[in-house]
Amino acid sequence: MITKDNYQQSIKPYQPKPNLIQNCIKAFVVGGLICVVGQGLTVLYMEMFGFTAKEAGNPTITTLILIAAILTGFGVYDKLGQFAGAGSAVPVTGFANSIASAALEHKSEGLVLGVATNMFKLAGSVIVFGTVAAYVVGLIRFTAQTILGS
Template sequence: MNKQINDKNEYKNNVKSYQPKPPYLANCLKAFIVGGFICAIGQVISNFYIYFFNFTEQTAGNPTVATLILFAALLTGMGVYDKIGQFAGAGSAVPVTGFANSITSAALEHKSEGVVLGIATNLFKLAGAVIVFGVVAAYIVGMVRLLFEKLL
């Protein structure tokens, strides 16, 4: 048994020397640039709603997020957002557009199974967990805040 473990460790050490080193700095830079660009687009959309529709900075947030989600869903449907995701990694996955991409991708992947059994049942597989944990986290934060307000 000991020989087998030593052989596995030798193999891992031998393979390590042949594996390419991941370009961490380049990946971080790409994620930063693409994520920042998505945020800049969001700011342009927000300014558009403020300037043309007389929203305030606070009230422009919801339609801005909805517009970003719509754009990301359309780009996912056209196959463009997946290419952006392959290039940028987390830079495209972390903003709300990544969430829209995950929902739309699940729906597109299962569309051949029909509207109800394909799209509707698989649409929120990933998003459902995110929504549940978001609601639970918001509840916990709200209760902690209420507790601190009562104590102070």
């Protein structure tokens, strides 16, 4: 009789062994290139529009999200993700890819019930977590300033 443990042991020799060093290098290079593009956009916004480094942050992130969503629509970002793994998933572009992918996957169900509903299933949890985390950090900071008096 084949059990789950027996099955796992019997297929182990046939499973591909991941090349961890190569995967880490790919993730590092691709993630680094995404960051270089982001830094280039920041400099571009600072030079062309006279933004400060802090002011250039929001349009830079918005542009990276737009680029990732467009590349997802054309199927390019998915190929990049297959190649780079976490290197393309960790930056903000990875979140944009996951939202756009969810929207594209359910577009046949309609604009509201398909695209919007499934897109915000993923985004909703991230937005809630971000809001709660910001509240907790703000509460800690406010408490610390009140106690320390600074």
